[in-house]
Structures are given as structure tokens and as C-alpha cells.
Amino acid sequence: MDKTSMKLHFEGAHGTVTGSCTWLEYRCRETTANILVDCGVEQDSRENILKPNWTFNPEKITCVLLTHAHIDHCGAIPILYNVVK
Numbered sequence: 001m002d003k004t005s006m007k008l009h010f011e012g013a014h015g016t017v018t019g020s021c022t023w024l025e026y027r028c029r030e031t032t033a034n035i036l037v038d039c040g041v042e043q044d045s046r047e048n049i050l051k052p053n054w055t056f057n058p059e060k061i062t063c064v065l066l067t068h069a070h071i072d073h074c075g076a077i078p079i080l081y082n083v084v085k
Contacts (some may be wrong), residue, residue, distance in 0.1 A: 003017075011055065012038075018072040021072060022038065025057075034062050037067065038073040039080055043071070
């Protein structure tokens with residue numbers, strides 16, 4: 001029997017409606033995919049824009065799935081890109 005698991009980690013929008021960022025960790029056999037659903041910034045929070053409080057390793061992200069192009073859903077993608085490159 002195959003061992004498959006999925007875990008959701010809510011990285012943003014804790015107690016607020018801005019800063020959407022959800023980390024989906026998917027494992028199937030020897031394959032692991034780390035998918036971000038949105039990667040937004042919290043509006044009116046300059047410190048989180050400059051240094052997000054992510055619990056995941058940005059270098060391990062497989063892809064980003066963007067639900068729509070509002071800054072609170074996509075604003076941290078350039079930060080993610082700069083950390084990884």
C-alpha cells in the first residue's frame with residue numbers, strides 16, 4: 001500500500017484578512033512537493049513586507065499557486081524569489 005499524505009500549514013492571514021500564504025506539503029512514496037497557495041504581504045505591516053515570518057524553507061518550495069493578483073495574495077513573491085535565487 002502506498003504512503004500518501006498532505007499537510008496544510010497556514011503561514012499568513014492569521015486573525016486578519018491580509019497576507020494570504022498557505023503551504024501545502026504533499027508526499028507520495030519518495031516524492032515530496034512543497035506548494036505555496038498564494039504568497040502575500042500583510043497590508044499596513046512594513047516589517048512583515050521586509051522579513052516575512054515563514055516557517056518553511058523557501059528553497060524547498062516546488063511551485064506557487066496564485067489564486068488572484070492582489071498584493072495581499074502575491075506581494076511577497078519577489079521576496080521569495082530573492083531568497084531562492
